[in-house]
Every structure is written in C-alpha cells, then in structure tokens.
Amino acid sequence: MEKVEVNPLFAESLECPVCYDFYDPPIYFCQNGHSLCHRCTKVSKPCPLCRAPLTQNLRNYSLENILEKVTVPCKFAGCNESITLSERSNHLKNCKFNNNLNCIECESSEENLIMHLIKVHDYKEIIMHDSGGLRSFSGPQESWLRDTEWPKGVWKFGKNNLIVRALSCSGIFHIYLYRIEREPVSVKLSLDLEDCQFGFKGKLPHISDYLEKSPEPHFNCDVNLLLEKFVKRHEDDEDILRLWIKVSK
Template identity: 30%
Template sequence: MAPGGGICKEVCESRSAFADYDVTTANLELRSSPFRKATTGVGGKHGMPSTSGVHELLECPVCMDLMHPPIHQCPNGHTLCSNCKARVHNCCPTCRFELGNIRCLALEKIAESLELPCRYQIFGCHDIFPYYSKLKHEQNCQFRPYSCPYAGAECSVTGDIPLLVMHLKDDHKVDMHDGCTFNHRYVKSNPQEVENATWMLTVFNCFGRQFCLHFEAFHLGMAPVYMAFLRFMGDENEARKFSYSLEVGGYGRKLIWQGVPRSIRDSHKMVRDSQDGLVIQRKLALFFSGGERQQLKLKVAGRIWKEQ
C-alpha cells in the first residue's frame, strides 16, 4: 500500500461502477474524436509541438482533454484533471486509491514549456500555442464547431455549416428556400396562448451563404409579443457584411425593421432577449391580422443584401 494512501471506502467503491462507465464512455468518445488526431502543428506558428510522449502525460485518463492546473495525483502517481476528480468521487480511476489533495507540481511545470496545436486543427486552424494560451484560444477559435441554431427544442448537435444545413433539413425538417427576398405568412389559431410559444425557422440560401429566419411568440415582461429576426450561419465578422429588412403591416399601417443579422455564435436566447429584431405587440399584430382578431395572420416580407 502506498504511503499515506488507502483504498476508497465502501461508499466510494459502490460508486466505482458509475466511475468506470464514465471513464470507458469518455475514452471511447474521445479516442474516436477527430480532435484527438489533431496533434501535428502546420501553418500559423510553424513547427512541431512537443513530443507525443509528454503530450500523452498531460491527457486526463477520464475526459482525455489536456490537463490544466491544478493537476491532481493519487499516492501512486496517477494523475487527472480537477474537473474529473469530482466525477470519480475522489477515487483514482486507475488504482482506486483515495486521491486526497496532492498536486502534481512537476507536471504543471513541464506544461509551461509546451507548445501545442489547436484542437480544431482538423477544421482549419493551423496555429500552435503555448500550453496555457491554448485553452483560451480554443474558447474563441473561429474554426470551432457551431451549435445547431434550431430553437424549438434543445439540440446538442455541433459541426461545420454544411453539416448543420443538412441536419436542419433532414432532422428538424426545416424549410429551405433559395433567394434573397421572401414573403412569409404566419398563422396561429389561438393567439391568446402566447406562453405556448410557436417556434418557426426557415433557412435561406443567399449569396452562397445561409440565413435563419426566426419567428416566435413570447412575453416581454408582462406584454405578449411576436418577434422576427435573422441569424447568419457563420461568424460575426462575416455577418457584418450583410444587412436585412423585415416589414409587416395592414390597413395602411406598416412596421419596418432594418438591421445586421446576428451570428449563430450568439445563442437564440441571447438574440431574442436583446430584442434585436422586429418586435410586434400582440394588439397590433391582431390589428394587422384583420377580421375579428381571433386568429393571427401575419405577412412578414423581407430582403437580404450584401454591403459594399
């Protein structure tokens, strides 16, 4: 038995099956991930990263990500990252000894001298970064995968734009349209039920890029409203190259919105809560709908253009 170490108590051992499942699942997912193969630095800051042996020493055996301080170790010298220390209930996933609060200072020191490629190299990022700058870069890397822009349900799918376009079409059955002008009609039989938001999404192929038109109902404070807005399937710097307009009206009245599409890097909720789009109060929406105002019938016209 290692000095100062002890086999985890029964309560910890009873959870080991769960820990084993986590470790096995994580290893299978990460070993098959394209990110795991991205270990050769080309382009950017040219050169080869540090030896693969040292690189592997810094991989957490549970999540397979590179470890950042604090790096923990058990009395037998097995290491893992601080996030996974809690996941395995303070039991070493390798030897089942109690982890305690031992830091692996030597490995943390070695990490300071490493330069490694971005984990999104397979998507086009060819830069190499000092070990401690790598994580910060990856949080904002322009090549990192996009999240699915569909807002009607929680969707965990991520990928590049072509993959997400196919995903929206095949899995979410989203309407796809070609062209930079549109005229859509939104109908809701019971507009009083604003709390049961109606999520609608249409994708437009325009200028060789894709734009997502959202239309929905929700409460803005206590006031029920409808909102339409456009999101660009790409990064923010590309989104700024485009503008769009939306208009809705009836009976000689018209509301017009003009703005810049938001990148899908910004979450759907972020855009909606910022009110960055055409916002229509329910009373006005029902007025535009005509009749006895018992049914919502809004015609939303729009146009997308490229700025010079």
C-alpha cells in the same frame, strides 16, 4: 482472462442513434435498453427506436466506462491530440483548430450546423429567392393570445442561411434572426398598410452572438395590433390565423 478481439464495426456501437455522433456522456437509456447521449434526451422525449418513455433516471454507466477507455484523434486539421471519447466533446469545443459552429440547441460543435438543426432539432428549411419573398407564421387563435414559441426555421437566400426563431411573449410578437456565414447580411422585414407601416431593417448578428449574450429581438409588435391589422384567416383552414411578412435583402 481471454484475449479480446474487437470487431471492426465496434465503433458503430458507440454512436448515438439520434445525432449519429459518438455518445457524449452522461448517457441515458429507455426502459427497453436503448441508449442516447445527454444532448439528444433533450430533443427526443420518447425513444426514437422503440417510442418507449425516455427520462434521465436510467443512466448507462457501463457504456460511459467504455468511453473512458477508447481514444480517438481530434477531427480538426492541425490538431495532433488523441482524446478519450468521454472527453471528446469538451476537447472539440475548446480546440484552437475548431472552426465549427456550436449548436444553439444542444451546444454540440457542428461542421454543418444547418443540416444538424434540420435533422436533429426539426428546424424547417425554407428556400427563398435571392432577393427575398413573403414568409408566414400560422397557428390557431389561442396560440396568438398566449405565450407561444413558433416552429423554428432556416431561411435560405441563395448562399446565405438565416436562423429564424419567433415567439409571442406577454402580448408581444418577436422575431430573432441570425446569419450563419461570416460575411455581413442585411435584411428588411416589413408589414405595410396605408395607415400602418413598421418593421425591421439592418445588419444581422452572427449565430455566435446568440450563444455569447442574451439575444434581443430584431422585430417586435403588439399581438393585438397584428390581429387587428395584419393577421388573416388561413385560406384552407378557418381555424388557423396567418401572418405574412415581407422579407427582402
């Protein structure tokens, strides 16, 4: 067999085109041969490169075999281990030098979880005043009357970043809030009319709590009450109903 010379750009061919990190097996590809790591097939149903259908029926075993032969040093300062790319993901999760946060969507270890959620998982970034402001949840009437998961977001309060997830389930509207930073953060969510006031006030759990145990909503309300008292027609589109919630620190 002839001597193999590796092109300096070889490492780039081992990067997933969605998360821009090394492929994490199992690896799947679309009908046109474009490969994605298993995490990204969960968030990219059509192929991001050619838009062809993407399923988990076509496995790229050849590329997975290459990952078993390529080693890289651990990226965390203080760790001197070298691991194969096929084992890299498991090592990074369990490395004692890992101070990163795991993604709540794909469980990858991320140095910058906020940018990962925005770029890879389409979380909406919302910049707010340090003291808070009004935040809205909008959708057509049928979305309020059925089980619905609302668009996920990142609320930025100055130096604080909050993960926000909202859903309607069995006639109840829930909001889940988690802080990214280690220092405690307290917030208040409120809906206030003369004859009806309620909301949430308290310290927020850390994002790691989301992964370690079943989350409890930090705000919930009967959807029918919201529709009767608080939800209004969108000023630019009468088919859209909008709920405004006051948020403060």
